[in-house]
Amino acid sequence: MLNLNLQNMGRRAVAAAVSLWLIPISILVNRIVPDPYMDEIFHVPQAQKYCRGNFRNWDPMITTPPGLYVTSLAYVASLFPGLYCLQAVSSFSDSCSTAILRFTNGILAVACSILIYEIITHLRPSIDDKKATLCSLVLSLYPLHWFFSFLYYTDVASLTAVLATYLFSLKKKYFLSSLLGGLSVLMRQTNIIWMLFVACTGVIDFTLSHKNDCLKVDKSIVTKEKDTQDAYNRGASVATKLRKRRVGKGLGSRNNLTSQASGPTICSSGLYDEIRDIIIISWNFLGELLVTFSPFFVIFMAFVAFVCWNGSIVLGAKDSHAVSPHFSQLLYYSLVSALFTVPASFSLQQAAVLFGQLSRNKLFSCFQFIVALTICSLSVKFFSIAHPYLLADNRHYPFYLWRKVINYHWSTKYLMVPLYVYSMFSIVTNLARGQKKIWVLVYVLACAGTLIPTPLIEFRYYTVPFYLLILHTRIDDNKSWLILGTLYLAINCFTMFMFLFRPFSWNHEAGTQRFIW
Structure with a gap:
């Protein structure tokens, strides 16, 4: 009961702290930038x-489904009676101003911070409540998530839906998790990959729980057999001997079940053993598995039907968002995520861990490192895409990173390859400390499935995989969290200052331009 009260206090503290910075900054943003800006020029009119009541007219330049607009409609409907009574608006459509629509993401950002807190306390039940609150607040300051909490983009809604999907899967409420997964796909269609990731991690948990049940049964039967053997050795009655034989027979049949369910090696540690155990246990409990995860399958099949009907995963502007083999995108994500988890990725301790792994099996580790360098170099050479949007729009930070860093000289992009390789190994090592190898593999495949087909370099696309990464990265000391919080806060202050107070003009286009992620 005390623990529940502490959790409730933690949720309230996180929600209150996030609201304290959301409300004043939202007011400031809406006062200085009252009109829709960048992608808002598509999203705001569509929501309006x-x-x-016009649900048939669709802007062909919008690439994402209408989940955000429907969510805003429900949110505005809850506000309208109060606004009407205060005579702030004269009709329902007047309630859908740019400022009110933007605050949809403000409310979702508060909900997202609570979800982060819930996931942290679920993954680490022994964590102190104050530390869980600190971690949640720091993660709520993650620059890409924080900045778009003040604009009418799909990113905050997308992240909130995915984290809710994952949380309910962790709690083994798979039906509700699948419904929220469907909602996340309505926010952004690439979330189908993360819904499949959640389903796969649910299957891993399902097989692990059944494996543990078999281990418990096996242990209890062995205990009974030992007790019966002791009674026999003390000269127990013939009835006891017969009971021993029946228990022994039960042991044999049950051991067969355990052997079938978990394979010859119960306590497996290798990736091959984990995959084998999952296949065997899934086959033995196939009926229960299909019933439990059938809602995920239904939503996935509905999504496949939509793609076949639409002819593409993208709704609008299909020519500019065609699927392309952009393998370098995964490299950029690895480096950006490692930088945003700098205490866990670039510390002396982490470097020592990676060096220690390299020196344990020098031949195999050197082979792995050479293969990784080769693959990354080939990706940089043949699968680096300079999207026209990236080259033409100097309002985005990736434009400057591409010109001033990655493409500064022909050799620069190759000199960064060792950094990419280090970042990838660091991420995998950090995840492997607390997760099974099969879980790490599924995460890497999900990242690849989401990022590689995307031709445009957009750090916003890294938000969902980054949160799933850092939520499972063990950063135990408060000092590291304070370093991260300071880093995020400094980046946020700089980004918002440039956005609000350093506007500029284009010669070829009228209007005020602003720097943005």
């Missing part, structure tokens, strides 16, 4: 059409 929904507010007027």
Whole structure:
């Protein structure tokens, strides 16, 4: 009961702290930038059409589904009676102003911070409540998530839906998790990959729980056999001997079940053993597995049907968002994520861990390192895409990173390859400390499935995989969290200052331009 009260206090503290910075900064943003900016020029008018009851008219430049607009419609509907009574608005459509629509993401950002707190306390039940609150607040300051909490983009809604999907899967509420997964796909269609990731981790948990059940049964039967043997050795009755034989027979049949369910090696540690155990246990409990995860399968099949009907995963502007083999995108994500988890990725301790792993099996580790360098170099050479949007729009930070760093000289992109390799190994090592190897493999495949087909370098696309990464990265000391919080806060202050107070003009286009992620 005390623990529950502490959790409730933690949730309230996180929600209150996030609200304290969200409300004043939202007011400031709406006062200085009152009109829709960048992608908002598509999202805001489309949401306002929904507010007027026009659900058939669709802007062909919008690439994502209408989940955000429907969410805003429900949010505005809850506000309208109060606004109408205060005579702030005269009609429902008047309630859908840019400022009110933007605050949809403000509310979702508060909900997202609570979800982060819930996931942290679920993954680490022994964590101190104050530390869980600190971690949640720091992660709520993650620059890409924080900045778009003040604009009408799909990123915050997408992240909130995915984290809710994952949380309920962790709690083994798979039906509700699948419904939220469907909602996340309505926010952004690439979330189908993360819904499949959640389903796969659910299957891993399912097989692990059944494996543990078999281990418990096996241990209890061995204990009974030992007790019966002791009674026999003390000269127990013939009835006891017969009972021993029956228990022994039960042991044999049950051991067969355990052997079938978990394979010859119960306590497996290798990736091959984990995959084998999952296949065997899934086959033995196939009926229960299909019933438990059938809602995920239904949503996935509905998504496949939509792609076949639409002819593409993208709704609008299909020519500019065609699927392309952009393998370098995974390398950029690895480096960016490692930098945003700098205490866990670039510390002396982490470097020592990686060097220690390299020196344990020098021949195999050197082979792995050479293969990784080769693959990354080939990816940089043949699968680096300079999207026209990236080259033409100097309002985005990736534009400057591409010109001033990655493409500064022909050799620069190759000199960065060792950094990419180190970042990838660091991420995998950090995840492997607390997760099974099969879980890490599924995560890497999900990242690849989400990022590699994306031709445009957009750090916003890294938000969901980054959160799933850092939530499972063991950063135990408060000092590291304070370093991360300071880093995030400094980046946020700089980004918001440039956005609000350093506007500029284009010669070829009228209007005020602003720097943005």
